[in-house]
Amino acid sequence: MRTSGSGSVPALMLCVFGITTGEFVVAGILPDVAGDLTVSIPAAGLLVTAYALGMIVGGPAVTALTARFPRRPLILALLGIAILGNVASAVAPAYPVLFAARVVTALVTSTFFANAIVIAASTAPPGRQASTVSKLAFGMNLSMILGAPLGTLIGNELGWRATFAAVAGCCALGFALVLRLVPDVRDAAPATSAVAELRVFRDRDVQIAIAVTAVGNAGLLMVFTYFAPLLTGVSGFAPDAVAVLLLVYGVGAAVGNLAGGRLADRALMPSQVGLLGLLAGALLLMGVAGGGTVLGAVMVFALGALGFSVIPGMQIRVLTTAAAAPTLAMAVNASAYQLAAAFAAWLGGRIIDGGLGLPAVYLTGVAVTVAGIGVSCLAWLRDHRTQGRPVTTT
CATH class of the missing domain: 1.20.1250.20 (MFS general substrate transporter like domains)
Structure with a gap:
């Protein structure tokens, strides 16, 4: 109802x-x-x-x-x-x-x-x-x-x-x-009780859905944490352009968020896997090509759009798999996102301090995002095995 x-x-x-x-x-x-x-x-x-x-x-x-x-x-x-x-x-x-x-x-x-x-x-x-x-x-x-x-x-x-x-x-x-x-x-x-709600986390599909949020977002979160040095040191922007580029990123995030919600309504898991693949490609382009000032600005918009386009679908998947305790699952999902951000900041700092160079942050972000694609594909495969069709939101 x-x-x-x-x-x-x-x-x-x-x-x-x-x-x-x-x-x-x-x-x-x-x-x-x-x-x-x-x-x-x-x-x-x-x-x-x-x-x-x-x-x-x-x-x-x-x-x-x-x-x-x-x-x-x-x-x-x-x-x-x-x-x-x-x-x-x-x-x-x-x-x-x-x-x-x-x-x-x-x-x-x-x-x-x-x-x-x-x-x-x-x-x-x-x-x-x-x-x-x-x-x-x-x-x-x-x-x-x-x-x-x-x-x-x-x-x-x-x-x-x-x-x-x-x-x-x-x-x-x-x-x-x-x-x-x-x-x-x-x-x-x-x-229901707190203990009863906690039982939902025994479900492997719920565990995988939350893991998708954590792993799928960690790559971009690492790049975003060190956006300022990456934009100036890799893409060649002047320091005073960073504030404008963050605005460009935010506009891209808003556009991608709304578009991603519509795509998830039509095809939840295919759109999630496809969008994560495009995000990995965008991160790779930024790391390898450096971007340049014009292409770099376009790619900043694309990173914001692609990064936020996957979030509505990830949230709906958690709601779908954790129907017995959706609110607690969503709260844990938010915590998973915050933990991913903390881990991403730590990993990016270790890469920079280790002397691998700023482009390595982008490349590591690609690797983490690909891992997120792998977890998403696992969830998709489980859907086919248990239901014979992908999870839908209808």
């Missing part, structure tokens, strides 16, 4: 935009935070690390503990905590208070995303779950393209506290819209 909720996706997308802007914008106001609270830049940088760790740990834990709660009241409560966390960040009198506020906000972020995805998918028309989920991810894309730059501008003009206040205001508006527009999807949240 599907519940009609035509305003659900825009309301939830605004919430995703607000919450992820609060996550990404810290990098832009880091020096102001450090100066005002009299801490070092590295200490202020730990705010970013703490947020990521909070999502990794809090996502599965909070989601499992709230498994019995109806979804609509739960996401309103989670939004309320996010609003309070950003308000506390805005008024924090000292660094420890700000640190604690960021951790608390991070603890509920993955659980909110997981429930929002399940609600969006459950209210989507048949056969359009992936494209509907991609619209939620589009809120994250907008936070990269518009939210973080606008938040940084607000911080530069009015102080970093005003940035967190603006994020809290955006989340509060999202709260009001969810209260008015998002239906109470009762049948999407069967009463």
